[in-house]
Amino acid sequence: MSNTPNLKLPYLDQNQNQKTVTHNAALRMLDALVQLQIQSSALAAPPASPGDGQCWIVASGGSGAWQGKDLNVAAWQDGAWMFYAPTTGTLAYNDATASPIVWTGSAWAPLAGGSGAVTSVAGRTGAVTLGVADIGGAAPLASPALTGTPSAPTATAGDSTTKLATTAFVAAATAGGGAVTSVAGRTGAVTLGVADVAGAAPLASPALTGTPSAPTAVAGDSTTKLATTGFVAASFLTTAAAGSTYAPLASPVLTGTPQAPTPAAGDSSGKIATTGFVTASFVTYAYSY
Secondary structure (H helix, E strand, C coil): CCCCCCCCEEEECCCCCCCHHHHHHHHHHHHCCCEEEEECCCCCCCCCCCCCEEEECCCCCCHHHCCCCCCCCEECCEEEEEECCCCCCCCCEEECCCEEEECCCCCCCEECCCCHHHHHHCCCCCCCHHHHHHHHCCCCCCCCCCCCCCCCCCCCCCCCCCCCCCCCHHHHHHHHCCCCCCEECCCCCCCCCCCHHHCCCCCCCCCCCCCCCCCCCCCCCCCCCCCCHHHHHHHCCCCHHHEEECCHHHHHHCCCCCCCCCCCCCCCCCCCCCCHHHHHHHHHHHHHH
């Protein structure tokens, strides 16, 4: 008698007696191994009340009726334990973990991409909210420090929004201009002057038009910086302020000890006569008599 190469099902011999025994044994193997569903892979001893057709994977250290059958498929069939050695690639669905497992040739292992329950995310359990730091190699939306060779969709030529400009966008935007053939109507080694640039003013003695503007210097500045209207307004008193500090030209009412330049003796103009002028004038008048 021989067996099939994969599931090791027994063949029927041509002259075999009681063929039904062999045939039924093959059916039991098919019933256990095709679409294999196990109750658990954690038991090393048989359960007390197995159901007909239920299967387990015997854990290491099998005992009792499972002794010596470590990692085999143990199936309770027709009131007895039947054992089936797995072959590489045998798949089983583990009811205890709600996940598929596969025989690698030396161990039962979770099937890659299996639907087993997630036990933790980024080392945390419960209601987990992931951040950028939890994802290896992820960049934040705000101010990412990209490395390597980042790429992005190429914007349409002529786009002037905040979209990323790829090298392809820049190349398309600068293409078609061709080489410069002349500058200001001249060729060769061209040196540009103010006259070559429309609307440009010379550095020396510019004749500005329109409403020129410049930075306003700090009040009190006495350098060669431009004096703007803002500088002038801040540097000089307004009319209202002047009324409390300076005397008017017409009929001033002076206080304190007003002073003025002393005119020359004998002056008879409209200049202010100081005490010095008066004293000198009376002394001269007295000596004349």
